[in-house]
Amino acid sequence: MYTFKKIVTYILDILFPYECAGCRAHGVLFCNRCLESCPRATSTKHSFIYAVFDYQNPIIKRSLWRFKYENVRAFAEIFARPLYEKILDELCDDIDTHQQEKYLLIPIPLHSSRRRERGYNQSEHLAQGVMSHDNSSIFEFAPEVLIRIRKTKPQARAEKRTSRITNLHEAFTCPDPTRIRGRTIILIDDVTTTGATLLSAKHTLSSAHPRKILACTVAH
Numbered sequence: 001m002y003t004f005k006k007i008v009t010y011i012l013d014i015l016f017p018y019e020c021a022g023c024r025a026h027g028v029l030f031c032n033r034c035l036e037s038c039p040r041a042t043s044t045k046h047s048f049i050y051a052v053f054d055y056q057n058p059i060i061k062r063s064l065w066r067f068k069y070e071n072v073r074a075f076a077e078i079f080a081r082p083l084y085e086k087i088l089d090e091l092c093d094d095i096d097t098h099q100q101e102k103y104l105l106i107p108i109p110l111h112s113s114r115r116r117e118r119g120y121n122q123s124e125h126l127a128q129g130v131m132s133h134d135n136s137s138i139f140e141f142a143p144e145v146l147i148r149i150r151k152t153k154p155q156a157r158a159e160k161r162t163s164r165i166t167n168l169h170e171a172f173t174c175p176d177p178t179r180i181r182g183r184t185i186i187l188i189d190d191v192t193t194t195g196a197t198l199l200s201a202k203h204t205l206s207s208a209h210p211r212k213i214l215a216c217t218v219a220h
């Protein structure tokens with residue numbers, strides 16, 4: 001019986017290489033039930049930053065690690081829906097009263113050398129995932145608007161808060177300020193801890209006078 005179970009598991013592993021990060025069910029990276037039951041993030045200390053899940057939850061933490069460092073890009077599709085819903089929640093009043101032009105969806109960029117090294121930018125995949133839910137066409141995907149000009153140490157090996165903030169000073173540039181003047185910007189990232197990266201990006205973009213800047217991350 002034990003051997004039979006092992007054979008079945010072996011076959012399932014080949015047929016469905018993924019298993020749910022929560023309940024280990026075969027065939028999905030994260031089943032809906034487990035995703036829905038993950039604890040939600042408390043509010044961040046920066047009023048422009050919104051997050052969906054609590055980063056302290058081990059299932060969320062492990063999944064985001066795999067998404068970022070182990071090339072499991074399919075997590076973008078899993079996290080894009082709750083991220084999209086969170087953005088809509090936060091924007092609902094704005095959509096009713098102010099929306100004229102599309103909201104610019106800007107993923108936090110990696111430095112070009114880090115992107116080459118990793119082969120992809122997880123935030124860009126998330127933003128593209130959000131775009132795939134945008135049936136009412138209220139978003140415009142604009143990854144070219146923000147460029148990372150300074151390499152920073154990966155967040156996973158974050159140092160003390162103060163040195164991280166110094167490290168991020170002028171980490172970004174906005175090559176074409178006319179693209180964002182008067183527009184509403186939504187920055188997308190996988191995780192925020194101190195908020196330093198998003199603050200630095202906001203600082204850079206603010207000099208081009210957008211109407212408003214929000215940031216939304218999968219976890220905090």
Ligand SMILES: [Zn+2]
Pocket residue numbers: 020021022023024025030031032033034035
């Ligand atoms: Zn599950």
